[in-house]
Amino acid sequence: xxxxIELSVIVPVSESRYDGTTELYLEYKQALETxxxxxxLIYVLDGPYPEVELALTKLIEGGEEKLRIIxxxxxxxxATALKAGFKYSSGELIMTLPAYQQIKSxxxxxxxxxxxxxxxxxxxxxxxxLDSMFNRLQSRVFNQILVGLTGADFKDLGCSVRVLxxxxxxxxxLYGDQxxxxxxxxxxxxxKIVEEDVEQSQKDAFQRVYSVGVYVRRLxxxxxxxxxxxxxxxxxxxxxxxxxxxxxxxxxxLFYIIGERLFAGIPLGNRPALMLSSLFVxxxxxxxxxGLIGEIIIFxxxxxxxxxxxxxxxx
Amino acid sequence: MDLSVIVPFYNEEACIEDMYNAVVAALEPTGYSYELxxxxxxxxxxxxxxxxxxxxxDPRLRVIKFRRNYGQTPAMAAGIDHAQGRVLVTMDGDLQNxxxxxxLFLEKMDEGYDIVVGWRHKRQDKLITRKIPxxxxxxxxxxxxxxxxxxxxxxxxxxxxxxIKKIPLYSEMHRFIPAMASLSGVRxxxxxxxxxxxxxxxxxxxxxxxxxxxxxxxxxxxIVSFASRxxxxxxxxxxxxxxxxxxxxxxxxxxxxxxxxxxxxxVSVLFAFLMTFLVLSGVLCELIYxxxxxxxxALSEMTSKEICFTTxxxx
Numbered sequence: 001x002x003x004x005i006e007l008s009v010i011v012p013v014s015e016s017r018y019d020g021t022t023e024l025y026l027e028y029k030q031a032l033e034t035x036x037x038x039x040x041l042i043y044v045l046d047g048p049y050p051e052v053e054l055a056l057t058k059l060i061e062g063g064e065e066k067l068r069i070i071x072x073x074x075x076x077x078x079a080t081a082l083k084a085g086f087k088y089s090s091g092e093l094i095m096t097l098p099a100y101q102q103i104k105s106x107x108x109x110x111x112x113x114x115x116x117x118x119x120x121x122x123x124x125x126x127x128x129x130l131d132s133m134f135n136r137l138q139s140r141v142f143n144q145i146l147v148g149l150t151g152a153d154f155k156d157l158g159c160s161v162r163v164l165x166x167x168x169x170x171x172x173x174l175y176g177d178q179x180x181x182x183x184x185x186x187x188x189x190x191x192k193i194v195e196e197d198v199e200q201s202q203k204d205a206f207q208r209v210y211s212v213g214v215y216v217r218r219l220x221x222x223x224x225x226x227x228x229x230x231x232x233x234x235x236x237x238x239x240x241x242x243x244x245x246x247x248x249x250x251x252x253x254l255f256y257i258i259g260e261r262l263f264a265g266i267p268l269g270n271r272p273a274l275m276l277s278s279l280f281v282x283x284x285x286x287x288x289x290x291g292l293i294g295e296i297i298i299f300x301x302x303x304x305x306x307x308x309x310x311x312x313x314x315x
Numbered sequence: 316m317d318l319s320v321i322v323p324f325y326n327e328e329a330c331i332e333d334m335y336n337a338v339v340a341a342l343e344p345t346g347y348s349y350e351l352x353x354x355x356x357x358x359x360x361x362x363x364x365x366x367x368x369x370x371x372x373d374p375r376l377r378v379i380k381f382r383r384n385y386g387q388t389p390a391m392a393a394g395i396d397h398a399q400g401r402v403l404v405t406m407d408g409d410l411q412n413x414x415x416x417x418x419l420f421l422e423k424m425d426e427g428y429d430i431v432v433g434w435r436h437k438r439q440d441k442l443i444t445r446k447i448p449x450x451x452x453x454x455x456x457x458x459x460x461x462x463x464x465x466x467x468x469x470x471x472x473x474x475x476x477x478x479i480k481k482i483p484l485y486s487e488m489h490r491f492i493p494a495m496a497s498l499s500g501v502r503x504x505x506x507x508x509x510x511x512x513x514x515x516x517x518x519x520x521x522x523x524x525x526x527x528x529x530x531x532x533x534x535x536x537x538i539v540s541f542a543s544r545x546x547x548x549x550x551x552x553x554x555x556x557x558x559x560x561x562x563x564x565x566x567x568x569x570x571x572x573x574x575x576x577x578x579x580x581x582v583s584v585l586f587a588f589l590m591t592f593l594v595l596s597g598v599l600c601e602l603i604y605x606x607x608x609x610x611x612x613a614l615s616e617m618t619s620k621e622i623c624f625t626t627x628x629x630x
Binding site for chain 1: 357366367370371374376377378379380381382383385388389390392393396397483485526527530531533534537538542545549552556566567570575576577578579581582585586588589592593596599600603604606607608609610
């Protein structure tokens, strides 16, 4: 292992989703060997996974010297696991792979070759899809929302096979469950991203139904990514728009019913509409003041956050 | 280095060479040492390549290339961050500002002003969509911020470097730099400048900015007047809400027993809640300000050091 590592492959094991570790490792290994780069393969265990750990330790004892294991003390989320992997790897080129079968691993060398000098990131779209209509529909909906919110037009963010340059993760701050949005975040930073169609693995094609909590969490993640992308340095633009619209609505109703009281003599004190419109005004004022708090946070704390990313400086 | 000229470009391949020639022609006779900073704001055309060509011949020109389009303020902020001159001049990249005006700005700086802003007194733009909205906006901005400047939108401005580098510049705040700088008690002068009609390219502005400018104005007002004592700002709003609450309460009491006053009473309680919320927000902001690393006082400290400008005078 003396030669410089060119490619770091990171496999996060998270949320109890993994397939037969030994088989998968051997499959990945075979594919990576054909790519012809000097690589390392790092498994990041996001919490205790004794079964995976045992299988991997056996492999290492069996002489797999390119394999490394990083074990996190408890469950932190896949983005954190990935970040730990990034930190302890050294290759300029990074590949993330799922701990389960998603695509035909024979395609990996092709993806690595795609990440040439002009491209910062290669992501994968599983196509043609073998899974059920229901799965396809839920990914479609998820992606459609994402496109609408961030403007990043990617077809399959559920696929965790990605090849990227180290500079991408140096610039992007990931946490929680945001690994899924890495392409969207990278896109907003102005990186060049290529989406490539790759055949889906047969084993990935089962029906997935998640609990309601998972869907809610994903939507909240989407909201936070959307907010961070668009309004990090201008919170009042977001809160102000929401708050002012609500308050204006309330104000107009209020105006109308007060006018009715003054000119038509309709009693005011017992109208539910009075309550409703006042509620709107109050809610609007609260939202706007939250925006103002946000602005003060930005002014006093975010001096170092640069709003731009520089690609090149000449002279 | 005496002078840095910062020019953001976005898809201005037709202008960039003329711009460079005009700036050099304007500055060469003055005898100052100067540098040019061209910021390519993620142009999709040949702007960057053309700038690169010039920069290879002239070491005084630095070109900063963004990864993607970020907007005018980040572009100017990048230029300001990288500038080395003692006086910084910013201007538009579309030749609507006349570089021949720059020496006038320097003369004004020599008189002891910290910031000199341009005023396009014979503005060559469309009346309805550009001139009238801008007149109104400037009037409002002057009233709200207390810094009456006739033309906030003019990009041609000159700053003392040590002042502008300390002012946080984000979102679309370049319009409000003079207001922000007034925090530090700077001396601001305004001079008339030439304004040419656009000869090439298309204007990149629209009317959609109005709500953004208004919200930015609210932000700037909060920061300029109240960042260092937010409780007063939130407290005075809370007081107004408290009055509404009291008025509603009295009204509810005055209603005859036959009338149902529940709704009016509810309104009174609602506004009392809002008052509490605002007071607490103010307290929260005090905390945020106290722990932050950007202090309004720090901005005003810098003008207390008198810096002699006569060194800028040639010979």
